[in-house]
Amino acid sequence: MKPESIPSVEIVSSEGIVVARQKVRELAVNMGFSAVDQTRIATAVSELARNILVFAGKGKVAIFALQGDRKGIQIVCEDDGPGIADIELAMADGYSTVKSLGLGLPGARRLMDEFQLESEPGNGTRVTVTKWL
Amino acid sequence: MAEVTMMKIGSVLIVPIQVELHNHAAIHVQEDIIQNIEETGVRGLLIEVSRLQVVDSFLGRLIGDIASMARVMGCQTVVAGLQPAVAITLMELGLHLEDIHTTLNTEMGLELLGRLIGDKVSRFETENNSEEEGG
Numbered sequence: 001m002k003p004e005s006i007p008s009v010e011i012v013s014s015e016g017i018v019v020a021r022q023k024v025r026e027l028a029v030n031m032g033f034s035a036v037d038q039t040r041i042a043t044a045v046s047e048l049a050r051n052i053l054v055f056a057g058k059g060k061v062a063i064f065a066l067q068g069d070r071k072g073i074q075i076v077c078e079d080d081g082p083g084i085a086d087i088e089l090a091m092a093d094g095y096s097t098v099k100s101l102g103l104g105l106p107g108a109r110r111l112m113d114e115f116q117l118e119s120e121p122g123n124g125t126r127v128t129v130t131k132w133l
Numbered sequence: 134m135a136e137v138t139m140m141k142i143g144s145v146l147i148v149p150i151q152v153e154l155h156n157h158a159a160i161h162v163q164e165d166i167i168q169n170i171e172e173t174g175v176r177g178l179l180i181e182v183s184r185l186q187v188v189d190s191f192l193g194r195l196i197g198d199i200a201s202m203a204r205v206m207g208c209q210t211v212v213a214g215l216q217p218a219v220a221i222t223l224m225e226l227g228l229h230l231e232d233i234h235t236t237l238n239t240e241m242g243l244e245l246l247g248r249l250i251g252d253k254v255s256r257f258e259t260e261n262n263s264e265e266e267g268g
Contacts, residue, residue, distance in 0.1 A: 018153045021187055039187060039218035043226060046189035093227055103190040107226035 008062035009049075011079075017049040020061040027065055028073060031133060041073060041131050044108040048077040048127050051104050056081020056124065072113075072132040077125075084119040091117070137162050139169055145177040145246050146170060146208075147239070151184040159195050166199055170206045177246035178203045181239050183214030193228040200233050209249040210234065213242030 006027060009020040021042040028038040045061065052059035059079025066072040084090045091109070096102035105127075109115040112129040119125040140147045146169055154162060170178065180196060182188070188196075200210035211234045215223075223230065234249070236242040 014157065022153070025186065036218040036221050039216075039222045040225065042187045043189050043222045046187055046191075047226075050189065050191055101190045101194050101228065103227045107190060107228075110225045110227070111222065 006063045006065075008060045010058070010060050011049050011052045012058045014050075014053060016061075017046055017053065020049045020063075021046045024061075024063050024073065024075060027063060028131075031065060031071065031073065033073070033131070033133060037131060040111040041075075044111040044129055044131075045075055045077075047104040047108045048075070048129070051125075051127075052077055052079045052081070054098055054100070055079070059124075066130070070132055072130055074128065074130045077127045077129075079126075080124040083121040083123050083125055084117075085121045087117055087119060137165065139166070141169075141173050141175060142243075144175050144250060145179055145243065146173060146175040147179045147181060149181040149184070153187075154192065159192065163195060163199055163202070167202050167206065170203055170208050176208055176250040178208050178210040179239065179242045179246060180210065180212045181214055181242070182212060182219075183216065183238070185219060186216070188215070188219050188223060188228075190226060190228055193223060193226075193230065197230060197233060209246060211236055211242040211246050211249075213237070213239045 006023055009016055009023060011017065011020065024045045025038050025042040028041050033041065049061050056079030059077065059081065062076040064074040066074055089095050091105050093106045094102040105117070108129060113132050114130040116128040117125070137148060137150060148166055150162070166178065180199065196212060203210045213236045215235060234245060236245055
């Protein structure tokens with residue numbers, strides 16, 4: 001079944017991060033996610049959208065309502081930035097190349113049910129996360 | 134740009150954060166608070182966050198940084214009113230805010246700040262009402 005899509009959010013400034021997490025929360029509320037799950041999803045999106053801005057400068061966040069046998073929300077965060085050389089290291093708690101807390105990727109993985117990261121140096125990054133209802 | 138209202142009540146500066154702060158606004162708030170502490174000479178800072186639906190690692194770090202800066206300025210910080218969902222999410226995110234005093238609500242926050250800064254401040258105020266000398 002084709003997932004329902006909301007127009008994707010362009011991330012070109014920090015306002016985009018706010019818009020992305022508002023849109024995803026709105027969808028989470030409409031689909032009947034619990035208050036804690038709404039916050040988990042919005043926070044994960046906030047982390048991933050901020051990564052786009054910090055590392056690639058721009059990119060987009062696409063939000064899908066999965067309406068198949070299993071209902072859920074899927075978010076795809078994509079950029080054409082420098083990519084990640086060492087994914088294992090990037091997924092480690094507290095590792096950061098930009099003096100942040102280094103919780104973005106590992107934190108987003110903990111907050112969501114499924115997490116997939118595709119990246120190559122020079123070829124951008126795509127993070128796909130899913131939360132099941 | 135988001136405006137954050139600050140209220141000085143006695144020796145405490147109360148800062149309710151109610152809006153979704155984006156990066157620049159958030160950094161402004163940080164500077165405004167520290168400047169306000171310097172100008173007003175408060176000994177306690179209460180950051181009220183009950184309206185915040187999302188505290189990500191950026192904002193969590195910002196709040197932690199504000200508390201550290203305030204401490205250097207001789208000011209104790211209490212974060213009041215974190216929503217349960219936000220508290221759960223912060224732990225899962227890996228942000229433990231261990232060095233920050235937190236309370237369920239503003240009233241308890243003021244009580245705690247009173248205990249943290251209480252005696253010294255009231256004595257200071259009664260004994261020395263004149264303005265502090267410049268350094």
